[in-house]
Amino acid sequence: MIPFPYFILMAMCSPIALNAILPALPDIAQQLGIDSSTVQLNYSLYLAALALGQFSVGAVIARLGNRSTILLGISFFVVGGLIALATEQLFFMLLGRVLQGIGGAFTLSMSRALLVASYGGKRASQKMGYLVMAIALSQGIAPLMGGSLNTHIGWQAIFALSAFQGTILLFFSLKLIQPAAQKPAKLPLKMLLSHYMSLIRLPSFRHYAMANTLIALCFYLFISASPYLTKDLSDNRLAYGYWFILVSGAFMLGGYLSTLFNKRLALDKSIQLGNRLCVLDATALLILQLGMPMSFASLFLPMSVITLGRGISQASYQSAAIATADKLSGMASGLLGFLQLSFGAIFSQIVPLLIDLHPHTIAFAILACTLLATVTHRNIQAMK
Numbered sequence: 001m002i003p004f005p006y007f008i009l010m011a012m013c014s015p016i017a018l019n020a021i022l023p024a025l026p027d028i029a030q031q032l033g034i035d036s037s038t039v040q041l042n043y044s045l046y047l048a049a050l051a052l053g054q055f056s057v058g059a060v061i062a063r064l065g066n067r068s069t070i071l072l073g074i075s076f077f078v079v080g081g082l083i084a085l086a087t088e089q090l091f092f093m094l095l096g097r098v099l100q101g102i103g104g105a106f107t108l109s110m111s112r113a114l115l116v117a118s119y120g121g122k123r124a125s126q127k128m129g130y131l132v133m134a135i136a137l138s139q140g141i142a143p144l145m146g147g148s149l150n151t152h153i154g155w156q157a158i159f160a161l162s163a164f165q166g167t168i169l170l171f172f173s174l175k176l177i178q179p180a181a182q183k184p185a186k187l188p189l190k191m192l193l194s195h196y197m198s199l200i201r202l203p204s205f206r207h208y209a210m211a212n213t214l215i216a217l218c219f220y221l222f223i224s225a226s227p228y229l230t231k232d233l234s235d236n237r238l239a240y241g242y243w244f245i246l247v248s249g250a251f252m253l254g255g256y257l258s259t260l261f262n263k264r265l266a267l268d269k270s271i272q273l274g275n276r277l278c279v280l281d282a283t284a285l286l287i288l289q290l291g292m293p294m295s296f297a298s299l300f301l302p303m304s305v306i307t308l309g310r311g312i313s314q315a316s317y318q319s320a321a322i323a324t325a326d327k328l329s330g331m332a333s334g335l336l337g338f339l340q341l342s343f344g345a346i347f348s349q350i351v352p353l354l355i356d357l358h359p360h361t362i363a364f365a366i367l368a369c370t371l372l373a374t375v376t377h378r379n380i381q382a383m384k
Helices: 004-017 022-032 041-064 067-087 090-119 122-154 156-176 189-200 203-229 239-266 266-291 296-324 325-359 361-383
Strands: none
Touching: 004 041, 004 067, 004 090, 004 122, 004 156, 022 041, 022 122, 022 203, 022 239, 041 067, 041 090, 041 203, 041 325, 067 090, 067 156, 090 122, 090 156, 122 156, 122 239, 189 203, 189 325, 203 239, 203 266, 203 296, 203 325, 203 361, 239 266, 239 296, 266 296, 266 361, 296 325, 325 361
């Protein structure tokens, strides 16, 4: 049996690599002499690669098996970190981030698959909550880690950290993951795409997936904009990381509350509760931005409640969407992740353009996403 701390390490690598770079983006832009839209590619291309990797990992597993897939993913992750570390040329830095993102998608997906294979369905479901908490924790502490490394060593140290994490994971993977006794069955690409299209044609799945993605976009808009909105608010360069922990903690609390609510409420009722919190505090965020000077409190406090609402609704959105997929539940889960990450990549890249128009456009966009998600969910209820 594979020790559980191995799965924790595997699940935490990608979220740390994705988010640790955020507080360093303004410094990278200044040092390389590029604008904010260009340096933002370090984040958005990672998200896009994460989406592509999550979309394709099922086919890779079907062809290579678990062990080869995880070793390939970790190798991509390590090599990507080393490329980004060794260069100050933007092209190679972004190439490294893409490789990191693909490798990160493989490690995230395989952490769940190997956990079930190692512990069995019942024990794995009990431990899966700890895995989700580890991912949320890593998202919360990553900006603080990145800000500290950038302040005391330089932003290159962030890529060194990722490469070091990946190297340790590769060492333990070679020791712990055994080759499969049988060769995996291959799933034709045409059949794979056909299954995905059949999911998209399902009205209920399509609407749940759309609403889930819109709520997730609130987070991607905020996390992409906040380093630029707060860069001149404090001389303490670690302040951003400390405040970001509040947002991550709210998401963890929302996930915990969702497990309690779903014991008593139907999934759609939990979704309604989460959506209402999101709309209410997205409105508060916009009012604070319009009526007060920019501050960490006026940004992070309302965003924490929005993220709390997202934590409450996300598990219910995903469960409801997957339930509509019947025998394609595994592919439905992968497609939900792909849609969320790919749209996150697109919107995170246009954030600098929105800020150039006016900083308040981010708050307007977040409120619009919460309202659209609420309307989309009401359409689902009208269809039932």
